[in-house]
Amino acid sequence: MNVIRINLTTGNVSKESLPPEIAHLGGRGLTAQLLNFEVPPQCDPLGPDNKLIFAPGLLTATKLVNTGRISIGGKSPLTGGIKESNAGGTMADSLAKLGVAALVLEGAMPQGEPVLIRLDSQGEIEIIPAPELSGRRTYGLVEELLGKYGPDNSVLCIGPAGEAILPISSIQISDTESRPCRAAARGGLGAVMGAKGVKAIVVEQAGKDQPPVVDAAAFTQAAKEFAKALTSHPFSGKALPALGTMALVGPVNSMGGFPSYNATKGTLEGWEEISGESFAKTMAARGGRNGHRGCSRCVIRCSNEFVDQEGEFVTASLEYETAWSLGGMTGVADMDIIAQADRLCDEIGLDTMSAGVAIAVAMDAGAAQFGDGPMVLALLEEIEQGTTLGKILGQGPAAVGRYYGHDRVPVVKNQSIAAYDPRALPGNGVTYATSPMGADHTSGSLVGLYMAGVLKTAQESQSHIDASLTAQIATAALDCTGLCLFALGASNTPEGSKALCQAISAKLGRDFGPEDLKSLGKEVLNLEKEFNAKAGLTPDQDRLPRFFYEEPLPPNNYVVKITDQEMRKALDF
Amino acid sequence: MKVSVKLYGALEDEVPGYDNQEGLLLDLPEGARVLDLLARLELPEGVCSIDSSGRVLRAQDKLSGDASLKIFRIMSGG
Numbered sequence: 001m002n003v004i005r006i007n008l009t010t011g012n013v014s015k016e017s018l019p020p021e022i023a024h025l026g027g028r029g030l031t032a033q034l035l036n037f038e039v040p041p042q043c044d045p046l047g048p049d050n051k052l053i054f055a056p057g058l059l060t061a062t063k064l065v066n067t068g069r070i071s072i073g074g075k076s077p078l079t080g081g082i083k084e085s086n087a088g089g090t091m092a093d094s095l096a097k098l099g100v101a102a103l104v105l106e107g108a109m110p111q112g113e114p115v116l117i118r119l120d121s122q123g124e125i126e127i128i129p130a131p132e133l134s135g136r137r138t139y140g141l142v143e144e145l146l147g148k149y150g151p152d153n154s155v156l157c158i159g160p161a162g163e164a165i166l167p168i169s170s171i172q173i174s175d176t177e178s179r180p181c182r183a184a185a186r187g188g189l190g191a192v193m194g195a196k197g198v199k200a201i202v203v204e205q206a207g208k209d210q211p212p213v214v215d216a217a218a219f220t221q222a223a224k225e226f227a228k229a230l231t232s233h234p235f236s237g238k239a240l241p242a243l244g245t246m247a248l249v250g251p252v253n254s255m256g257g258f259p260s261y262n263a264t265k266g267t268l269e270g271w272e273e274i275s276g277e278s279f280a281k282t283m284a285a286r287g288g289r290n291g292h293r294g295c296s297r298c299v300i301r302c303s304n305e306f307v308d309q310e311g312e313f314v315t316a317s318l319e320y321e322t323a324w325s326l327g328g329m330t331g332v333a334d335m336d337i338i339a340q341a342d343r344l345c346d347e348i349g350l351d352t353m354s355a356g357v358a359i360a361v362a363m364d365a366g367a368a369q370f371g372d373g374p375m376v377l378a379l380l381e382e383i384e385q386g387t388t389l390g391k392i393l394g395q396g397p398a399a400v401g402r403y404y405g406h407d408r409v410p411v412v413k414n415q416s417i418a419a420y421d422p423r424a425l426p427g428n429g430v431t432y433a434t435s436p437m438g439a440d441h442t443s444g445s446l447v448g449l450y451m452a453g454v455l456k457t458a459q460e461s462q463s464h465i466d467a468s469l470t471a472q473i474a475t476a477a478l479d480c481t482g483l484c485l486f487a488l489g490a491s492n493t494p495e496g497s498k499a500l501c502q503a504i505s506a507k508l509g510r511d512f513g514p515e516d517l518k519s520l521g522k523e524v525l526n527l528e529k530e531f532n533a534k535a536g537l538t539p540d541q542d543r544l545p546r547f548f549y550e551e552p553l554p555p556n557n558y559v560v561k562i563t564d565q566e567m568r569k570a571l572d573f
Numbered sequence: 574m575k576v577s578v579k580l581y582g583a584l585e586d587e588v589p590g591y592d593n594q595e596g597l598l599l600d601l602p603e604g605a606r607v608l609d610l611l612a613r614l615e616l617p618e619g620v621c622s623i624d625s626s627g628r629v630l631r632a633q634d635k636l637s638g639d640a641s642l643k644i645f646r647i648m649s650g651g
Contacts, residue, residue: 234617234618234619234646234647235619235646235647235648235649238582238583238617238646239582239583239646239647239648240651242582242583243582243583244651245648245651247581247582247583247645247646247648247651248648248651250581250582250643250645251581251582251621251623251643251645251648254623254627254643254645255623255627255629256627266627275581276581276582277581277582277585277593280583302651319651320651321651424627441650442650445649445650445651447648447649447650448647448648448649448650450629451621451629451645451647451648452621452629452647453621453629453630453631456629485650486649486650486651488649488650489649555626555627556626556627
């Protein structure tokens with residue numbers, strides 16, 4: 001497997017073998033390694049010294065199912081620290097089949113002029129001037145690029161928000177049906193790509209080189225066992241195929257942990273209208289789809305296709321976090337508005353979560369009324385248009401709070417929290433506060449433990465802290481493999497854990513057990529913590545906003561009780 | 574005692590004759606626990622029962638008279 005480097009300042013392209021000492025690192029681990037040793041931690045994230053790294057997982061494009069995740073890494077213009085943003089779609093598979101362990105963008109186009117990068121089936125690379133693509137929304141852009149290069153290509157691109165270097169901009173990735181609806185959304189890496197002058201990367205899907213596996217027979221057997229564990233697990237085998245992530249709307253609202261109206265309430269009035277169950281019923285009536293396969297080699301099929309009342313496609317895939325940020329936080333319990341807003345974010349290239357929370361903070365500050373769905377759509381359009389308010393919203397929730405002098409801003413290290421209020425799910429709050437990524441649900445979500453009654457809101461702090469640490473370590477390891485986060489449940493079963501470790505053993509040609517998986521997770525977290533420390537992020541920034549301690553969350557009126565001092569020590573291991 | 578139950582997360586399909594609008598009204602003996610209710614409905618493992626105050630109940634928890642429960646599949650995140 002190779003590391004391909006494209007220096008945009010000089011136009012040089014180079015290829016080197018992945019050094020053996022880091023051959024066990026893929027995905028998030030590889031981006032953390034390369035960033036930590038190659039990027040000056042105090043550099044301007046939008047300057048030429050930053051690098052943007054695209055890394056499939058260690059097991060991507062092998063026979064192991066659900067390994068189609070790509071890790072995109074760089075120094076974040078939103079948090080000021082290290083960032084790994086992880087997405088599905090088809091790009092990881094296409095790169096891995098070409099033998100690419102990491103594609104590294106270095107430098108920047110001298111005048112910022114937009115270019116297109118093309119990798120063909122032989123792995124040949126071209127940097128193509130593309131001024132005509134400037135300002136284009138993503139759906140039309142991808143359709144045009146596939147018309148030119150053929151349908152059997154994966155596309156990764158930015159929208160107008162990335163070109164405008166907004167720190168809540170995303171990188172959009174084409175799904176199995178060539179729609180740019182899969183997003184590496186968090187941390188503003190779209191702005192890093194925009195600052196480098198790269199509008200899109202097009203990769204031919206025809207690569208034939210399967211990533212090497214040392215013991216093919218053992219790998220095949222392990223892959224079969226893992227697939228069985230995945231499809232027989234109630235979460236990945238039943239709940240997700242039936243309702244997707246939207247299935248979480250019901251339980252989290254019922255627990256009073258769904259941050260709504262800019263986190264002033266724990267339940268959205270009318271949440272039943274946007275629940276997974278309502279979604280499934282409505283899509284069945286309109287001709288939309290649940291149980292859709294959006295990513296390469298996926299057997300879970302958690303994706304969906306939302307259609308309007310006339311049966312016309314609007315967006316894919318509508319996710320729980322988006323229903324929360326653009327619905328719960330803004331007080332809009334209207335599935336059609338949320339779907340339109342999701343499509344707009346994908347078109348403009350925006351993180352739906354940060355965009356929704358930025359709008360919610362503005363609403364809370366009096367700029368608009370909660371529940372005004374058309375206003376949500378109008379404000380997203382303003383971000384694209386670059387009006388004064390649009391520019392402020394595009395800087396993210398913390399900037400909106402500063403502009404309005406409003407201090408109820410649910411962010412950590414400038415990045416918005418996710419759809420689990422830390423007052424009701426304190427362990428998720430520990431993850432928000434302490435993850436090297438800033439507030440991030442994918443770094444260690446504990447909702448399953450709260451739903452199972454294993455964790456209780458009122459338990460002592462250490463239970464939540466221990467659970468968060470365990471989850472953060474497990475997730476960091478999983479993010480190295482290319483496996484989808486939704487495989488985490490199955491990989492924690494005895495059968496799943498054994499099969500996953502056997503697969504990694506067969507891939508690397510050496511024994512690899514559950515303790516090695518933990519060590520891998522710790523290795524990655526240590527790399528990330530080290531980068532952040534050198535970048536100037538200190539443990540003092542591992543804290544939740546004060547209002548989570550001071551404002552009880554209706555209906556159960558919990559507040560966070562885990563102290564700043566406890567948070568600071570949470571990731572000590 | 575009467576306990577009302579609503580099912581979510583495609584659990585509706587696991588209970589024959591379940592009515593999505595009305596839910597279920599079950600007659601359980603005094604002192605019945607959550608696990609008794611789940612057994613009565615023959616629900617699979619990996620479900621989460623939440624009462625009307627937002628409290629997640631454990632299998633051994635006793636049910637109160639006139640309890641109203643929502644039952645979901647446990648989700649690991651999303």
